[in-house]
Amino acid sequence: QKEVEQNSGPLSVPEGAIASLNCTYSDRVSQSFFWYRQYSGKSPELIMSIYSNGDKEDGRFTAQLNKASQYVSLLIRDSQPSDSATYLCAVNIAGSNYQLIWGAGTKLIIKP
Amino acid sequence: NAGVTQTPKFRILKIGQSMTLQCAQDMNHNYMYWYRQDPGMGLKLIYYSVGAGITDKGEVPNGYNVSRSTTEDFPLRLELAAPSQTSVYFCASSATGEDSYEQYFGPGTRLTVT
Numbered sequence: 001q002k003e004v005e006q007n008s009g010p011l012s013v014p015e016g017a018i019a020s021l022n023c024t025y026s027d028r029v030s031q032s033f034f035w036y037r038q039y040s041g042k043s044p045e046l047i048m049s050i051y052s053n054g055d056k057e058d059g060r061f062t063a064q065l066n067k068a069s070q071y072v073s074l075l076i077r078d079s080q081p082s083d084s085a086t087y088l089c090a091v092n093i094a095g096s097n098y099q100l101i102w103g104a105g106t107k108l109i110i111k112p
Numbered sequence: 113n114a115g116v117t118q119t120p121k122f123r124i125l126k127i128g129q130s131m132t133l134q135c136a137q138d139m140n141h142n143y144m145y146w147y148r149q150d151p152g153m154g155l156k157l158i159y160y161s162v163g164a165g166i167t168d169k170g171e172v173p174n175g176y177n178v179s180r181s182t183t184e185d186f187p188l189r190l191e192l193a194a195p196s197q198t199s200v201y202f203c204a205s206s207a208t209g210e211d212s213y214e215q216y217f218g219p220g221t222r223l224t225v226t
Contacts, residue, residue: 034213034214043217043218043219044155045217046214049214088155090215098143100215102155
């Protein structure tokens with residue numbers, strides 16, 4: 001059974017601090033990894049994709065991938081109250097027709 | 113570009129009724145997906161399609177049906193609604209090629225079956 005695991009939270013972070021969100025996955029051959037942000041009552045929105053080991057930065061967001069440890073993380077620098085949302089980790093299912101397997105999400109709360 | 117659109121936004125069904133959730137995309141994406149999301153849970157794949165005329169079951173297909181007659185449209189049919197189908201339903205699409213795993217979502221349909 002292929003799985004993606006996330007801490008459900010809530011993770012509470014002071015405004016201006018770094019929020020660190022983590023995700024582990026079970027399928028060793030997965031190659032594509034995604035972070036989606038979902039505000040309450042809204043649909044998931046893609047914020048980061050990462051395909052290679054190491055870091056990928058986009059504005060205040062940094063995705064980190066370690067395939068040997070089967071671990072992907074998302075760092076949010078200078079956290080803002082508007083970053084308060086649930087963050088979903090998704091991983092491709094190798095050999096599938098472009099299917100993803102999803103974690104249940106981590107709820108992030110940024111306290112002013 | 114409207115992206116992915118879904119109708120209706122909300123619906124209440126009685127047990128045993130049927131309905132169709134509509135989904136359309138204007139990005140010329142070949143791949144389309146239907147998910148359901150229960151409170152506090154991740155997304156569960158119901159059905160997906162890799163192109164017009166081609167559909168396949170996902171993780172939780174029972175009680176649902178789909179068709180894909182055009183690239184743009186991917187309706188989801190609920191037959192004989194049951195309370196277990198109370199959920200939020202999301203349609204998504206993705207392109208082919210290098211970015212083909214990047215899925216883009218519609219706004220969702222919140223369905224209650226009573």
